[in-house]
Amino acid sequence: MTEVRLGIIGVGNIGRHHAAYLLDGKVKRARLAGLCSVVARELEPYQGRGPKLYASSDEMLRSGEVDAVVIATPHYQHVTIGIEALKAGLHIMVEKPIAAHKADAERLIAAAKAHPALVFGAMFQLRVEPRYQKLRQLIASGELGRLMRVTWINTDWFRTDAYYSSSGWRATWKGEGGGVLINQCLHNLDTLQWLVGMPSRVRGFCQLGKYRNIEVEDTVTAYLEWADGASGTFVSTTAEAPGTNRLEIAGTRGRVVLENERLMFDRNEVDSQEFNRTTTSGFAKPDAWRVEIPISNAPLAHAQLMQGFVDAILDGQPPLVAGADGLQSIELANAMLYSSLVDRTLDLPLDGAAYEARLQQLIAESRFEKKVMKQAASDFEKSFRR
Numbered sequence: 001m002t003e004v005r006l007g008i009i010g011v012g013n014i015g016r017h018h019a020a021y022l023l024d025g026k027v028k029r030a031r032l033a034g035l036c037s038v039v040a041r042e043l044e045p046y047q048g049r050g051p052k053l054y055a056s057s058d059e060m061l062r063s064g065e066v067d068a069v070v071i072a073t074p075h076y077q078h079v080t081i082g083i084e085a086l087k088a089g090l091h092i093m094v095e096k097p098i099a100a101h102k103a104d105a106e107r108l109i110a111a112a113k114a115h116p117a118l119v120f121g122a123m124f125q126l127r128v129e130p131r132y133q134k135l136r137q138l139i140a141s142g143e144l145g146r147l148m149r150v151t152w153i154n155t156d157w158f159r160t161d162a163y164y165s166s167s168g169w170r171a172t173w174k175g176e177g178g179g180v181l182i183n184q185c186l187h188n189l190d191t192l193q194w195l196v197g198m199p200s201r202v203r204g205f206c207q208l209g210k211y212r213n214i215e216v217e218d219t220v221t222a223y224l225e226w227a228d229g230a231s232g233t234f235v236s237t238t239a240e241a242p243g244t245n246r247l248e249i250a251g252t253r254g255r256v257v258l259e260n261e262r263l264m265f266d267r268n269e270v271d272s273q274e275f276n277r278t279t280t281s282g283f284a285k286p287d288a289w290r291v292e293i294p295i296s297n298a299p300l301a302h303a304q305l306m307q308g309f310v311d312a313i314l315d316g317q318p319p320l321v322a323g324a325d326g327l328q329s330i331e332l333a334n335a336m337l338y339s340s341l342v343d344r345t346l347d348l349p350l351d352g353a354a355y356e357a358r359l360q361q362l363i364a365e366s367r368f369e370k371k372v373m374k375q376a377a378s379d380f381e382k383s384f385r386r
Contacts, residue, residue: 100177120323145253156243211239
């Protein structure tokens with residue numbers, strides 16, 4: 001094989017984005033061979049443009065016209081379509097989240113392990129952003145010393161009632177399995193654990209439909225603890241404007257802050273714990289110097305991950321983000337919400353079966369009536385840079 005024939009299942013916001021850069025030839029050795037949507041009007045713009053159009057995922061999976069599929073459907077379908085694609089001998093790239101909840105994610109991961117010759121990739125494009133890569137290098141090098149605190153205020157995810165009413169599946173227990181955590185924050189939660197590892201304990205405080213006409217969480221504050229003693233907070237909402245995106249990581253050798261497209265490092269000349277052991281002054285603190293670490297934008301970050309997926313298929317190398325890596329972010333999102341629902345701190349790893357049972361209870365007891373309205377055209381790509 002010298003070229004990968006890609007099919008996209010789901011032609012909503014993110015599916016259209018993938019289609020655009022593939023049709024523009026931004027991914028080498030790949031061709032957009034098919035598009036699938038159960039909504040006929042979503043396929044109309046692609047008539048006569050090359051890709052074959054399908055009305056169902058089963059039709060595409062059985063067609064023999066694609067070698068790999070990009071799964072960009074509502075969350076619950078990621079696992080069912082993913083497993084069927086693997087059974088059909090197709091490589092899979094799954095949009096975030098890889099599943100609506102941890103237990104389902106584990107089912108998809110197990111299915112992928114049963115097909116070791118097939119590539120399973122996950123679309124977490126923030127990992128190729130230079131600002132997060134430099135942060136990770138800074139932490140891994142020991143320049144921050146021992147980690148003490150992580151604070152991420154992530155409230156620039158403003159979404160309106162028009163957004164939520166644009167699709168029947170959005171912001172419902174049955175259709176999406178959650179709100180801001182599983183939809184908007186998955187990339188941030190993936191990046192958080194990729195940078196500093198998974199916490200050992202989580203306490204979440206989530207408000208359901210506090211500011212928006214939805215039945216799931218639109219506002220979240222979570223407290224995190226790591227096994228080495230570090231602690232942290234994660235704050236998010238879709239209701240705050242203008243909103244804030246500030247990631248602050250403090251260690252014994254200093255503090256790094258990522259905000260407003262700037263990465264600032266305040267570095268202690270002496271490790272704060274060492275300074276504490278040796279100083280005789282009650283009010284002194286280590287001298288520090290400040291440096292701004294240059295960062296740049298990653299052009300077409302989604303296309304970079306797709307290129308890695310194609311290269312993995314053709315060259316036998318690992319994808320840039322393995323599908324199994326999507327488990328941690330969904331576990332964090334589930335844990336924050338479940339902790340709030342049961343009103344207690346949770347130890348990780350999360351009991352996926354217990355959370356699944358609670359989610360099914362929420363679905364069964366839901367009396368929320370969703371009104372679907374057509375959404376005005378908007379620049380979806382503005383939401384990518386987080």
